[in-house]
Amino acid sequence: xxxxxxxxxxxxxxxxxxxxxxxxxxxxxxxxxxxxxxxxxxxxxxxxxxxxxxxxxxxxxxxxxxxxxxxxxxxxxxxxxxx
Amino acid sequence: xxxxxxxxxxxxxxxxxxxxxxxxxxxxxxxxxxxxxxxxxxxxxxxxxxxxxxxxxxxxxxxxxxxxxxxxxxxxxxxxxxx
Numbered sequence: 176x177x178x179x180x181x182x183x184x185x186x187x188x189x190x191x192x193x194x195x196x197x198x199x200x201x202x203x204x205x206x207x208x209x210x211x212x213x214x215x216x217x218x219x220x221x222x223x224x225x226x227x228x229x230x231x232x233x234x235x236x237x238x239x240x241x242x243x244x245x246x247x248x249x250x251x252x253x254x255x256x257x258x
Numbered sequence: 259x260x261x262x263x264x265x266x267x268x269x270x271x272x273x274x275x276x277x278x279x280x281x282x283x284x285x286x287x288x289x290x291x292x293x294x295x296x297x298x299x300x301x302x303x304x305x306x307x308x309x310x311x312x313x314x315x316x317x318x319x320x321x322x323x324x325x326x327x328x329x330x331x332x333x334x335x336x337x338x339x340x341x
Contacts, residue, residue, distance in 0.1 A: 218263070218334040
């Protein structure tokens with residue numbers, strides 16, 4: 176499993192409820208692709224969402240996002256992490 | 259305090275040690291600007307680093323990154339989060 180950061184643009188004005196609903200839609204079907212969404216952050220001003228997951232591939236992440244109606248604009252493996 | 263996601267480009271080939279050293283340099287002086295770096299993720303292939311912090315402003319985040327020699331290319335407030 177690799178960590179991925181995916182990015183969605185054009186989400187200006189997204190609310191906390193909308194972010195939670197989108198995330199919960201992903202969580203509801205994620206196991207069908209062995210994807211595990213960990214966290215997501217949103218900037219309503221620039222309309223950007225950052226979404227962190229663990230998954231077997233970027234394609235698996237995208238399949239979940241496509242099925243829930245919010246295809247990612249970019250998906251990058253982020254194999255390195257510090258905290 | 260607001261959460262911020264900052265992004266660094268052009269870091270192709272960054273190693274785990276280099277990411278950790280950069281993060282530790284930030285941690286060492288972060289309190290001088292009341293910035294708290296939480297996590298960072300790196301994609302050595304695209305050369306992208308994503309860095310999550312809590313801070314009073316984007317300018318405070320940038321001042322720390324500038325002093326440690328790795329100015330961010332983008333800094334976005336991310337007031338919304340789910341996990």
